[in-house]
Amino acid sequence: MANEFNLDKAKEVLDAGMNQAQELIQDPSKINDVLDQVQEKIKDIPVVGTDLANIPTMISMVKSYVTKEYTEVSPKVVAALVSALLYVLKGRDLIPDAIPILGQVDDVAVIAVAMKLIAPEIEAFKQWQAAKETA
Numbered sequence: 404m405a406n407e408f409n410l411d412k413a414k415e416v417l418d419a420g421m422n423q424a425q426e427l428i429q430d431p432s433k434i435n436d437v438l439d440q441v442q443e444k445i446k447d448i449p450v451v452g453t454d455l456a457n458i459p460t461m462i463s464m465v466k467s468y469v470t471k472e473y474t475e476v477s478p479k480v481v482a483a484l485v486s487a488l489l490y491v492l493k494g495r496d497l498i499p500d501a502i503p504i505l506g507q508v509d510d511v512a513v514i515a516v517a518m519k520l521i522a523p524e525i526e527a528f529k530q531w532q533a534a535k536e537t538a
Contacts, residue, residue, distance in 0.1 A: 413509075413516040420486030427485055428478070431469050434485065438462045441488045457518055457525060461488060464528045473531060480524045487517035 427434045445458050461484045467473035468481045490513045518525065 413512040416490050416513050417483055417486045417517060417520075420489050421482050424482040424485035424489060425478070427489075428465075428469060428481055434465065434469055437485070437489065437492065438465060441492050444492055458488070458491070458514065460525060460529060461514075461517075463532070464525065467528070473528060475527060475531065476524050480521050483517055483520060487513050 427437060441458065442462060464473065464476070465481055465484055465488070468476060491510045
């Protein structure tokens with residue numbers, strides 16, 4: 404039951420951030436600033452599982468979308484990514500981030516839900532990145 408509550412809450416968080424995320428995507432300087440802040444913040448978060456390990460890929464995907472380098476993704480998917488990243492950066496955490504490990508539980512839940520919703524798009528982006536690097 405607790406896991407179900409966490410997933411439902413994480414979905415609510417993603418939905419709540421969609422409007423702000425869509426606005427940010429339209430302003431390259433603002434979205435780059437947010438993405439840079441997220442990159443700085445995740446340096447202090449211990450990586451738990453693969454979900455948080457995907458944050459750099461998520462950031463890279465958003466940056467590539469905003470620069471129109473990678474366009475094979477729905478704007479809604481990008482907005483969901485940005486919404487999740489905004490929560491990691493600025494969310495009103497249920498458990499304060501200052502509490503080691505436990506403080507990141509809600510961040511992990513939000514990222515995990517985002518990853519479940521967009522896993523195929525993340526994999527397609529990783530393949531695109533790999534092909535680009537070998538070209």
